[in-house]
Amino acid sequence: MKLQVTQENLNKAISSVAKTASSRSTLPILSNLLLKTTNNRLSVIATNLDIAITHFVGAKVQKEGSITVPARLTQDFISNLPNDVVELELEDKKLHINSKMYQSVINGISSSEFPVMPAINKGQSLSINSKKLKTGLSQVVVAASNDDARPVLTGVYINGFNGKIYLVSTDSYRLAEKNLAPAKTDFSLLIPASAINELLRVMGDAEGNTTITYDDQQVLFKVDEIELVARLIDGKYPNYRDLIPKQFETTITLPKSELTNITKISALFARESAGSITINVDEKKQEISIHSVASQLGENTSSAKAEVKGGGVVTMNSRYLLDALHVIPEEQVVCKFNGKLDPIVIASASKNPDYTHIIMPLKS
Helix, strand or coil, rough: CCEEEEEEHHHHHHHHHHHHCCHHHHHHHHHHEEEEEEECCCEEEEEECEEEEEEEEEEEEECCCCCEEHHHHHHHHCCCCCCCEEEEEEEECCCEEEEEEEEEEEEHHHHHHHHCCCCCCCCHHHHHHHHHHHHHHHHHHHHHHCCCCCCCHHEEEEEEECCEEEEEEEEECCCEEEEECCCCCCEEEEHHHHHHHHHHHHCCCCCCEEEEEEEECCCEEEEEEEEEEEEECCCCCHHHHHHHCCCEEEEEEEEHHHHHHHHHHHHHHHHHHCCCCEEEECCCCCCEEEEEEEEEEEEEEEECCCEEEEEEEEEEEEHHHHHHHHCCCCCEEEEECCCCCCCCCEEEECCCCCEEEEECCCCC
């Protein structure tokens, strides 16, 4: 293998994939990057067996070849080189790296030992605007579970249903749903939240469309010069649509900034009670107030004017509410609920919101 590539492009590619390489794995090869020439391009690949990321870089290839090299050392070295042309040359599993006044040799491991994710040969494909996809995934992944005891809930559920593509996640205490785009067919993909977070990281400010190709076991995302392959979670996603209330006794509409501020202040006094805050809705005063108590420190009540229909009291987790408000881009939000033990729905106050966040109340 012998090629020339710019330091800027090589550093960008290595930085985007190196985090996936695992230094804690029992397989030493997983802490390496695979460098391989493909069609006059250099591909930089990392995997942890569940996810594989490939970043393609334009290069002047003089001799084809491949090698794996330690991810951390290679990343640190390339990132500190001057912004100039870098020459890579492989000799007997030793990668020679030359750039201006810098010469280095990194000992590699044969690429034949590097695990490669199986190709998706007979899969289905769809294309989604990259910016819309990134926004939608960012809005729902916050609600995915971290508990491996229920693997199905640790994923983001991408599904086609009744002519629309939905993104969904839930940890059983909260649920986020995004109506993303029109769907030509019904389909179901359950993708690990860890893979979605990696995808969001490498997407950056991607323009154009992202192509999603999938079969029964894997999904492949292609965005710009990057490809990410992930194994699908095996299991059936719960029928979450039955959990979303259709009618509400209480509706509160107010600026997102107002609700965020009073929630943040109340959360300061809710640390002892695992973030528990009590929301009081007063239709007569057209006001919402949030109360929290810290037995050792004191208590707080914060209020804000709102457009209120109905009234009542509900207790919920302040962190969950702040997470929901953080991912709603609109300035006006609406909170809706029925009894104090029924789900609370948070959404944009627009007529047809495409994002819905549901939080289960606390019993105390």
